[in-house]
Amino acid sequence: MKRLFFLPGLLGLWLVLSGCGTSQPSEVILATTTSTYDSGLLDVLVPAFEAQSDYVVKTVAVGTGKALAMGREGNADLLLVHAPAAEEAFMAGGYGSRRDLVMHNDFVLLGPPDDPVGAGQADSPGAALARIAADRYGFLSRGDDSGTHKKERSLWEQAGIEPDGEWYLESGQGMGATLRIASEKQAYTLSDRATYLALRDELDLAIVFSGAPELLNIYHVILVNPARWPRVNQAGAQALADFLISPEGQALIATFGVERFGEPLFVPDAGKAEEDLR
Numbered sequence: 574m575k576r577l578f579f580l581p582g583l584l585g586l587w588l589v590l591s592g593c594g595t596s597q598p599s600e601v602i603l604a605t606t607t608s609t610y611d612s613g614l615l616d617v618l619v620p621a622f623e624a625q626s627d628y629v630v631k632t633v634a635v636g637t638g639k640a641l642a643m644g645r646e647g648n649a650d651l652l653l654v655h656a657p658a659a660e661e662a663f664m665a666g667g668y669g670s671r672r673d674l675v676m677h678n679d680f681v682l683l684g685p686p687d688d689p690v691g692a693g694q695a696d697s698p699g700a701a702l703a704r705i706a707a708d709r710y711g712f713l714s715r716g717d718d719s720g721t722h723k724k725e726r727s728l729w730e731q732a733g734i735e736p737d738g739e740w741y742l743e744s745g746q747g748m749g750a751t752l753r754i755a756s757e758k759q760a761y762t763l764s765d766r767a768t769y770l771a772l773r774d775e776l777d778l779a780i781v782f783s784g785a786p787e788l789l790n791i792y793h794v795i796l797v798n799p800a801r802w803p804r805v806n807q808a809g810a811q812a813l814a815d816f817l818i819s820p821e822g823q824a825l826i827a828t829f830g831v832e833r834f835g836e837p838l839f840v841p842d843a844g845k846a847e848e849d850l851r
């Protein structure tokens with residue numbers, strides 16, 4: 574390195590030019606579903622991770638489909654998503670180097686508080702949707718290839734129904750925005766429980782059907798494969814993934830929502846087998 578001569582007042586500039594200044598934290602790009610953002614969970618997890626690491630997390634909250642696309646294109650370092658079948662295809666394609674179970678909650682069918690089609694009286698999610706379709710009552714889909722949208726489409730398929738017509742609407746937006754639109758239109762919609770509870774006081778919607786095994790909502794963290802995308806921040810992604818499944822990260826997940834709602838919004842699952850949740 575060339576020797577630099579400087580005046581005392583230029584000490585800071587010299588330190589930067591010489592590479593002797595304080596290093597900046599490394600950025601980790603996390604692509605994740607909107608439910609982890611809208612529920613407020615990331616507002617707890619990300620600061621706790623940053624406080625004990627040399628990394629700054631840049632969160633991109635999109636639907637799971639878009640998050641997986643970011644991973645396939647090398648535009649994220651790791652993913653926190655909730656569409657197991659699509660995740661398995663992502664891993665099989667060699668786009669991910671590691672996939673760990675993090676947590677779960679469940680999906681709930683929401684609708685007007687008086688449940689005008691009696692969806693809550695059905696014996697399965699598919700039967701509940703069939704009642705909505707039979708009455709051609711308003712249903713708002715996210716329509717964005719998110720994990721919630723994928724689950725909704727699978728439930729329609731199980732019911733043997735292809736929803737169409739003026740009663741079936743698509744928001745093309747995240748979970749929070751979709752809930753607000755459904756509330757305004759007094760339409761039925763599918764949501765993860767955490768986002769609904771976090772926004773419940775703003776909505777004129779109620780849970781009309783829940784609790785079926787088909788409504789299980791499982792989240793995994795996936796590291797984007799550095800062999801395919803060498804420029805990803807592998808060390809940072811590894812550190813954040815390790816934090817999410819660490820005792821500290823899992824404890825934060827276990828207590829998130831308890832103070833406000835009297836119950837956790839997510840159930841920590843690190844170290845478990847996915848089959849044990851079903």
